[in-house]
Amino acid sequence: MSLPGSEILNIKNLSKVYSKNDAKALNDVSLTINSGEFVSVIGPSGAGKSTLLRCINRMVDATQGEVIFDGQNITTIKGKALRRVRTSIGMIFQNYNLVERLSVLENVLHGRLGHKSTFAGSLGLYTEAEKKDAFDILDTLGLIKHAYKRCDELSGGQKQRVGIARALMQNPKLILCDEPIASLDPNSSKVIMDHLLQINETMGITCIVNLHQVDFALRYAGRIIGINEGTVIYDGSSQAIDEQHLADIYRSDQEDPPHQSAQATYINEVVAFEMVAHA
């Protein structure tokens, strides 16, 4: 286990081009992330947030640059070695990405697949200890009474908690969250973000969270990485970020003056909605 504060992820000059004619999805991104950090990546749609996250666990292969995770260069590893690295990186998705026709418990246990033999994993032969772990995790996330329900019976917020449980089941060092609350209402969003923060604080798991909602990012993350058109615009503490930084992060090349105000209106709406929801 890496010590808190030690370097867990080092991204060096990462670039990604999807097809020759397209602009770079990532342009020479270099980042160092320490163990135990709660980092939020913000930026407009299409800025490269998802690509950055998927380059870290190699769901997307970078065109250039290196990814060093927990002291190991994982840029070109393949097959079994890659699967082993992925077991220590959890991932949470905007659309939850559960196997909807299976039960909550089965979905949570999927987090163990990478640790098991192909045979045992394929047949779903989990040990008693693994099942006990799954129930413990479901208990912490308040899902214990839904354990045997099929995932398609759950609400969005509950599904995302199953997603978190599946990631925790991996016993990860790092959790990547790709827009975890983009499809949720403000109340469920708060529940999910609270859980992520709790996981980060109590278990010391590093979290990198892509967010659309600036207010959530500022409230939860200690560190903000602002991306626009594949380039890191801002990288620093969430306290130090100001209006000008946000304007730079969300600027667009097209003449689009209402954009900034639209973002501001959106933030106000969310805050207003939350106040109503809490009242």
Added chain:
Amino acid sequence: MPDKSTGSDKDKGITILGRRKISIGFVILVLLILMELASRATDFSIANGLASIPTAFVWMGTHLLPTTQSFSNLPTILSALWQTILMALAATVLAAICALFFSLMGARTVSPNAIIARATRIVAAFFRNIPDVVWTIILLFSFGQNMLTGIITLFFTTFGMLTRYFVEVIDEVCEESAEALSATGASFFQIFAQGIYPSTIPEVINWTLFMVETNIRDATLIGILTATGIGYVFNLFYTRMDFASCGLVIISLAVIIISLELTSGRIKRVVV
């Protein structure tokens, strides 16, 4: 959103709608002209065609109704029908198993390699797009007039169809969950067994049952060419001008297919 609908925007909306109406009218006009030209070229008159429908029904009513005498052929018909059903079942099940394997290669979300995926889809399209009658005629040369020719024909077309359906189902249903499973470090077989199989099984059963139904119909037609099953029996009665027995064949086919449809409907409801 500020209200921006000024007068000019409204006008634009109206002209777009108007243009759409004109284009629909134009398409209908072109179709009518084509129909007129085609019926002149083929000496087809719609009026005569419509007028002969009642006569056709009268003929069917008088000739195709089974008589008591034709019921003596029932054992022959039923055993031939059974043969045809088994032929369709054998071909469909075999094709479904192969198609499931090939669709894993062909589906973008799980395929090991983009070139393999494309090649698989091209092979499937090849088998699918050659009509079964053509397959039969070609295969008759190598295998002769027997059950095997029919089974191979049905296998080829069903394999082509099911591979395509399964590829679509996998890409549609499993893209996200397969991504999540591979992000946990799961291997290909684990992703298949724990993600793709449970997510797609209702659709796989659905399409396979559908293909069983169509294959019983197609096996009848193929049977005429390969001299097997219900198609052969039908052809025999037909050339003997024993139309009452032909009618009995049609009725028993219809009964089988409808009851199959009802059963598969029930199966589908259980599996969802």
